[in-house]
Amino acid sequence: MLTTVGDLLRDITAKDRGVHYAVLLNGDGQRISSCTFMETVLNKDFQLVINDVTHNVRSFGQGPSHEHVSGVDDVKYMVRLLHAALTLPQRQHAKHSELLMKQEELKEQLKPLETVKVQMAKDAHSKASMLGWVGLAYLSLQGGFLGYLTWYVFEWDTMEPVTYFITYTTSMIFFAYYMLTRQDFACPDVRDRQFLHFFYRSASSEV
Template sequence: MLLLRGPRRLRPPAPRAPGRGASRPLPPPPQVLCVKLSGRLKCYQAHFYSTVAPPDEVTVSYRHGLPLITLTLPSRNERCQFVVKPMLSTVGSFLQDIQNEDKGIKNAAVFTTDGTEIATSTLMGFLLMNDFKLVINKITYNVQCPKKEKLSSEHTTDLEDMKSLVHRLFTALHLEEFQKKREHHLLEEIDHLKGQLQPLEQMKAKIEARSAAKTSGILWAGLALLSVQGGALAWLTWWVYSWDIMEPVTYFITFGNSMVFFAYFLVTRQDYTYSAIKRRHFLHFFYKKSKQQHFDVVQYNKLKEDLAKANESLSRLRRSLYLRTQVEELNEKN
């Protein structure tokens, strides 16, 4: 507090004798200001206000044009920042980075504000356009994304074109590296599938051998029955009865066989051919033996399909690498 005291009275100077300097006016008397501090100093304390986010809050900020997501790791109880590349990073890669940073995170997912789960293939640039929910170990964090100023349609179109151009340039520059990584990944996948198929292939070979043996036995038994039937008809025709008696018998036998063939078609919806009968009996014995040997046919078929797809992808990738090499050689020659 400032106090102002009144003017201090000073003695006027003695009058001078009249002369040259008598006509000069005298200066006004000076005033002295005295400053005094009143009150207790300890009562005047400064108050500091913090703008730091709470330790359990997930925040999104921008630094050097890139989104910066800050969250608390549950195991170490420490704040950690993750830099996100909007056009390259996906929700799945972001969640994987969180789990790699803290091994105590068992599950993590991202949902919209209305509770709809967001796919892991979604780009982070689209995710950061709106608010979302981050679930880590069954704990939900409401994340508020800073709103950007709306740009004009013309400026937005130019910006999107620039982003697309940068993305294409990045893809072109890193295409060879990506193809090599893809080839290495496909080779590892093929080796893994072959390792899973090896015991199943051995079991399948044994079941096929037994099923083929039983099918062949049934076919030979059918040939034996037809031979016995022909021999019996010949014996009855030439040694017991005459042809006049056996002719209607053979006619009804042939008609009965035709009825059996037609009934086979109605039941199986297949023509009565020897190859179809052999295949049908083989599959019957194969599935019967598979159940007995606990051979999973569905898993075996799925592994075979995955192996075929992996081999096809590898052949296409190597074909593209070969064509790229040929083009580079031609360019060097030219």
């Protein structure tokens, strides 16, 4: 005689006194009649609700026909499906705990490298900032020197071609920067580029 839904639910409540409520739902969330054969239920995905916990059970496909399946085979087939569904949360929890432990181990192993990374980032940031200050100092000295030559040494008619060539050379430098980097000469981009340059150069020396 084939097992029915009612037989299964009675067995569950009889085996575990902690189960106060058990019901089977179909894929649409509708309750399955207790008179329904488990063979019919197992042909499609269904839900087993025990107390307040819902277990999703996936069917292995079209099951054996009613005419050729014995009660024992039906129970074995049902137990295999339910065992897979009921033990899946425990396996997932165990795997999750294992992955968390491995994550903590990797964090401990990476701590020294993180410390080195932070220090290299600080050094690279300092060097990039220093390079910016050096550029500002150079432009200030250049402007002061040209002003000195214009007002105290030479006349403007003499210095005008000099300033033209300086401006033209500076434009060539900016254009060369664009050709090499494919980026406009914007101060934030230049600073970030220099930071990465110093950082990777420091990282290469640590390897």
